[in-house]
Structures are given as structure tokens and as C-alpha cells.
Amino acid sequence: MTKQIVRDGFGWGFLLWLVGYVIGIALFPFVPGWAIGWIIMPIGIVLTLGVLFRKIDSAEFSHYLSLAAIWTAIAVVFDYFFLVLIFKPADGYYKLDVYAYYVLMFVLPIAVGLRKIEAKNR
Numbered sequence: 001m002t003k004q005i006v007r008d009g010f011g012w013g014f015l016l017w018l019v020g021y022v023i024g025i026a027l028f029p030f031v032p033g034w035a036i037g038w039i040i041m042p043i044g045i046v047l048t049l050g051v052l053f054r055k056i057d058s059a060e061f062s063h064y065l066s067l068a069a070i071w072t073a074i075a076v077v078f079d080y081f082f083l084v085l086i087f088k089p090a091d092g093y094y095k096l097d098v099y100a101y102y103v104l105m106f107v108l109p110i111a112v113g114l115r116k117i118e119a120k121n122r
Helices: 003-027 033-054 061-087 096-120
Strands: none
Touching: 003 033, 003 061, 033 096, 061 096
């Protein structure tokens, strides 16, 4: 595993997850539980795209595919341990917003990677 994939995958993946987690905890006293994910999602999308376009630089599609897998795994595992197990939401945690978040964590790195690689090859 290269230093770049460790930094980009685990570093940025954890940081993006942590930002969403902190925002969610901050919103919890003020917003109904069902709405928190929908409020965080646009912020998370903008932050994720910012990281992908400004901080991630690779000409290899495999790098972006690795990011997709690592970022999704971080989201799933950390959500389970730090949200589901700790807070035990009464109405459950896994709803449409959470599944959309997991899909976006997988799709965004791939989509941006394809776009950046295509632009470099022109």
C-alpha cells in the first residue's frame, strides 16, 4: 500500500467521516433525528467534491477505485461503531439518507476520477 493511498484513502476518508459525525452531534439537540442526515448530506457532498478535486491527484483509475472502497468502508464501519452501537437509535439508523450517503461515498471518487483522468488525456 502506497503512502499516497494511505493519506488519501484513510486520512481524507476519516476526516470526511469525522466532519459529518461532528456536525451530526452538533445538530442532534436542535433537529429531529430523521432530518440530520438530509441536512448533512449537501455539506458532505460539497466537502467530498472539494477534497477530490483539490487534494487528490492521481492519473490512475485504480487509485480512485481504492478511495471509493476505503471511504465507503470507513463510513459503514465507523457509523456502526460510533453511531449505532453508542446511541442505539430507537427508530433504527439505516434509512434512505444513510444508504444514499454510502452510495455517494462510493460513486463520487469514481466519477471524479474518471472526469480527471479524461481531462488529463485530452
